[in-house]
Amino acid sequence: MEGTEGAANVDGDGDGGDRPWQSYHTVYTTAKAGMEGVDKEKVQRVVYEMSKGSKYFQNEERKEAFINQKIQNLRIQCAKLTQADLAHYRKVADRRIVELEASRDLSRIWLHVDMDAFYAAVETLSNPTLQGKPMAVGSMSMISTANYEARKFGVRAAMPGFIARKLCPELIFVPTDFKKYTYYSDLTRKVFRIYDPNFIAGSLDEAYLDITEVCKERNVKSEEIAQELRAGVYEETGLTCSAGVAPNRLLAKVCSDINKPNGQYVLPNDRMAVMTFVSSLPIRKIGGIGKVTEHILKGVFEINTCEQMLEKSCYLYALFSQPTAEFFCSVGLGLGQTDSPQVRFRKSISNERTFSATEDEVLLHKKLVELAEMLSADMQKEGLCGRTLTLKLKTASFEVRTRAVTLQKYISSTEDILKHAKKLLKAELPISVRLIGLRVSQFNGDKCSATPDPTQKTITNFITSGDVNRNGSSFPDVADRDFVSDAETNLSVDNQQQTSQLDWRDPFVGNYLSDGDYQSCVLQKNDGIEEVQTPSNDATSSHHSGFTEALGSTSFQGQFEGINVMNESKLLEGASLNSCCQETTMLWLNDYKCSLCGIELPPSFVEERLEHSDFHLAEKLQKEESRIHQPCVPSGSPKRYRRDAYGKEEKERVENSANVHNGDHRRLNEPNHQRAPHPTQQEKRGSIAQVGQSSGQRKAGERGWWKDTRKQFNERAETSHRREQRDDKSQAKPDDNTFQRRDDFSERKDDPLPTSRKRPAFREKRIPVESGDVNLVVGRNDRKKEERSNNPQHLGRPEKPFADDRAPNKVGGRRDGFPSRGRRYGGNDSYRGRDKFNGRQGYSLDKIQTEKWKHDLYQDVSKDPIPQNEDDKIAKLEALLAS
């Protein structure tokens, strides 16, 4: 902590200037285990030298500049807070903290186990001659992970191989082999199951086990279980792993990293122990707090440790959304999830490929076909059908773009996917890209293994088409019906003859619409009826889908719930106002909240308030005007128009034939099912790196700082129980292979119940800031707003890698072996917890918006935030906290 304080005088950070290599984006997260003793500065310099000037680097710089701008804006907002504002947020924050404290659950014992240098260790098992030599799994382009010998040189996961080789000329590269990793992963899970049949598998190499019962039944200490478990894993696989034990998953994960290579650390279920542990813990160690979040918290609030989250809590509540601020505070309290998450199903399936940047349309088309085929195969393997297709492109300059369409029909066939993907791609066309990806989401209920073939589809479409037409959305078919594609083709061809668009003839023959087609689509639509309807349709559509989701999906529930709450609160709160002068008068309730939208705006934000009231006025005028004029659609540039037309077209279709389609699909889909959900869950790892550099202040002591922390933790532990939590590496030496059978894992089925915390919707606070404007503007041509970050799911997470390793394609060149696809999802789970403590945050600084929860906060404080019946409890906790 001492070092931490020093960090307070951060300043602008020394990037840029004399030591450009220290810019935080060049910092590979060197905080990972095994980086002790590494000359970080040297690594930084090498990385910088090797990257400097590259397109990749330039893009990183661009992103960093953007974030720095955001930091600036946040600082400005901070500076604007008056004493009164701070007092207000102080109150809000304190109240929340007390409530969070009240939710602390120390009854469970969680163990997080994480294999050491997993892929590398497995490779070493296969080839013992690699032992003791610096080695990395991956290629010259990208490294998946590196063994500890290599880490001494600064080599690490996600680092391009050519840079790694620069750092360590003798580095041995081993290609990835996911089958192997999966095999060993299964072996480890077999051991995990012994201690917790419902363990939560994170990725291939990590898992969370609730060992509460085992400890109780066998009357043994958690550390003994950890020892035993690790020994068991070693015996079964010949691989070493590390474990962390704590009262919740978030901390267990942090603990498993403390004595990382082949060690363990136990954090007792004791509040003081937890608070002490967390007090000096760097925020970056927390899953969900990544490079950007760390940079922002450090840059704006000078927060380096979890404890400081509490110290700055009022600022956090003042500048971020409640869920975000709450997450941060919960981290400061060392809270995390302790329940057993419910099974979750995958929400999307995707695939993407990187290749040498090209603008060759034929080539791109080819890629698209391959992706569509693979994706379709994966979907059918799992019996999935989805209605939203998203195309992802990464330009030669590393800028990522996504374009999506939501269809009325659920699709899964290569043809369907391709048909729409081509349209999306074409709209972006002339473009030089280095990556193309496809993703399908919005699954039909869940599974729909049926519909795997054209046959059924054809029938469905046939029926569908009739309905669609009946509804008047004539053109629409293009997008949906498969069989109709013939018609579509014809149409397309015709148009092509008329309008042309040679470039696309080859690759996209028949399926693609030329610009002319788009236009005619639009025209047809207009003729058909639309425009007038559009407005109302949109509204309906939106509402409808929202409703549906709320009913069917837990994850979205919160959102809608939130909206409802907002409305209600509006009504409640401003009842007297709303009922009579809602539209005309805007008041600042309690001198903080807008009576119309609920946004909270401190009195000191004079300009913002004026702007805000102007906004409502404008809104009102606009409404009135539209009432008079009605619809009419302005169109932008041709290109843009094209896209819009496409999207709108789809939307309408959804509306018009939703019922019919749903019926059909349901029938088709229901049948199969089987998706063994194996709820793997995972957590992220918070270890990391050193952005430290960027903050000049702690540069010197940084490495030592955390190291010391580790030492402290160990000492403390030893002192109290004298047990060596740290194993000697002696115990395990991954040498001989021991492989055996495989197994599969089980899943967790408990249903957790939603607990207290409402879903974190991570919005930010939205304090209007004029500076926000600046920010927004900063965005480039298209837009770009600000950002946010989020999430960790210390919970579920699907598993990713999978054995397949399907040869990635490469176009111009090489290809690396990465997990190309994550099948194995058999179940996925990924849950996420919408629950409590997952990290996420959103930073923004943008305009103003109505922030519902903000109001909630306000109400909480000024009215009656705390449930009566809990007063006592709270009071007690308060006393506890005070002590």
Added chain:
DNA sequence: GCGGATCAC
């Protein structure tokens, strides 16, 4: 619903 972004492994 869409697009941009973060995070994790």
Added chain:
DNA sequence: TATGGTGATCCGC
């Protein structure tokens, strides 16, 4: 020469 792939979630529109 050369900077990955898969999935989830958030936020502001």
